[in-house]
Amino acid sequence: MLGNLTDGTRVVIEPVLGHAARGFPLPFPGAAPGDGDDYAHLALPPLEPGIQTGFCHSTGGGWSTSFLAHESQLHHVPDEMSDETAVMIEPAAGGIHSALLCWPALVGVENPIVAVLGAGTMGLCAIAGLRRYVPGVKILVGARYPHQQALARSLGADIVVAPDELQRAVRREVGCHVVGDYLTGGTHATIDAVGNSKSIESCLRITKPRGRIVLMGMPSEVSVDLTGLWHRETHIVGSYTYGTETMPDGSRRRTFDLAIDTVAACDMARMVSATYPLDDYEDAIAHAASAGRRGAVKVVFDLRSTKEKH
């Protein structure tokens, strides 16, 4: 969400309704809204339940010309940055968070290999995050559509193949064998940017024993044979939004700060494929739902002229 404050300042919103926004003490000084290991604040007043702006009755949401936000959620947009670039900050932050969640599996590894399943907006943002913030990593990507494959390459992926070719590509790169449906080795970490039963199974097959799977795509209910996870002792971690990151050099950075740098450096405005006025929300949703096969990446609402009318 990109918008203007009442004083005209241009900001993007970090939509997580964290401790500060809900009037709770921060889990540590300077914590971001997504930080902390106790989510009690999500369930308690003064705000209605809801994990993010847009899912909470008390705040409203981005599909409107105005809504409420806490100052802890605001990030100023550099003056020189276009709106199209700035609107990519929030998804970029999500991708960077997933990329950095791979790091614990890569510490001390000489030639780290990470695979990314899916190259929609979030998968592409994860690729950008890996390339910028995870040193020396080789990135393999399973991307379905040609425009996704091209973007994945331009954002720094080393090897980009069709999703059903990814397992063979990983095997070649790692130089391992195959036992049944599983590679004997595999990637050190895999980011699942799809989030369904099939993609999770694919991740389990291509991630090396005791490797790490970062679940970025929201899986909901899935049916997965976890035998592989069991005998390979695979780590699966969820990747929800963003917060404060521990960088490979040990320093601490806000994910949104990293994202603001990233969208500018990677020219992410090119990923905004279409804009719709809010009145055309049905078309916008249909477009977003079929973005891949229609050659699109990110579909956004553009309320700038709408706002002027009111």
Added chain:
Amino acid sequence: MPRPGFVLEVDRNTPPIMFWRGENFSLEKLPAGRSRVIYAPEPEKALDDIDGAIRHALLNPYDHDPLPALLFPGMKLTIAFDDVSLPLPPMRRPDIRQRVIEAVLDLAADAGVDDVHIIAALALHRRMTEAELRHAVGDRVYDAFAPRGLLYQHDAEDPEALEYIGATPQGEDVEINKRAANSDLLVYVNINLVAMDGGWKSTATGLSSYKSLQHHHNPKTMEASRSFMDQHKSELHKSNWRMGKVLVDSGVKVFQVETTMNTDTFPKPFDFLSKREWEWNAKDRATFVGVSAALKRTPTRMARNIFHGIEAPHQMTSVQAGEVGAVHKITTENVYRQQLVEVQGQTDILTMGIPYICPYNVNSIMNPILVMCMGLGYLFNMYRGMPLVREGGVVIMTHPTPWDFNPVHHPSYIDFFEQVLAETTDPYVMSQKYEKSFAEDEWYKHLYRTGNAYHGVHPFYMWYWGSHGMQHCSRVIIVGGNVKAVRRLGFTPASTMDDAFEIASDVVGNTPTISHIHAPPLMVCDVK
């Protein structure tokens, strides 16, 4: 007296010409007045007494002592034989190899030789199945040797089973099967289906390793082999001959047995496939219509099984034994006698129907890489003198070119198609960037050694095989192929032959001259 090969000038009365399309065929009308169709010579008469001829060859070799004089008690005798890639289609039992091996074993037994190993000389090809081995050597030989571990398949990735012999003056490493190298005598049993086969290629290639093969199976050598069917103008053969000299100089004793076959390729009811269309009778026409219509409705896998079940009636036309070079000279003459067709000049376009089989998909799938190899590697190279198509001309093939691979036989082909061809179709670029990693991939090695997989590097060799054709032609069009697969090969897809001619007109104009090589049956075009 069989009729020689024939070049038909197409006129208005010429019937449509049959084109192979994998596990089916079609009839295509070629433009009158500027097209010609080249037909193979009719099959020569097979030898009346094949076993007698084999025995005669073993007892009366060229530039060599008779085989019995080379056999003695306590000696190490190794018999190597060509693998499943020959002959095509597989021949009816008894296979030539069985007959020759049995004759050699009879003589060995007479001489009191009891240390005999029999080795399938498959180089980097896939291991044969038991059924395929039994077909090649016969049940009697198989049952006598295989259970005791004395009949086995060359393993080019077993360092314990290889021996480094030396290097040619050009620095080409010569490494072959250790048992063969250390035997008192190596008898090589060959089937010379085309002029490219045999000679020192038998031992120096069939029993060697990647370390040796990489010196001649590379883009530079392949591109400079013009053609593979003319050994004196083939860098591939020159390299093998240099390696042969290293083998001889090091003391490896080879007794070469080479055989040639006639072109009696298809049994009934498929024998019409060998006929010239204007000579088809009513039964042939009805068979063609019935078979092609039925095949259109037949699932691909079943059609594949039908065709790969064909055992050819082709039979031996000559057998000669002795010193490798001397034997191969006569063998080559015999192959040319059966297959050579004189053709005047080149044309703008060369058309070819790609059949269901090539040396590397026996009982398997003709995947897109093999389609390319069969077209540009084999049929394009079936010439002596100069190619049938002029430099800068166009090759048009017909084949469904399915995006389909046999994962047991061709695992590295899948990766080659997905990874390498997605990036480059340039043989030189891929050889530099990818060949080594495929050749040394442990998983491919494992599948080659313990399963029935072609070696990891094999798809590269298939691609290099077509490098002369690719370099020579300005465009390659595949009619009726899977569009995505054809594009991945770097070729142009066309839905009909007329479309293909239309596409080709960009390069060769609207009234190009056309040659159609009507193979199989196999032939070598002597282009003057």
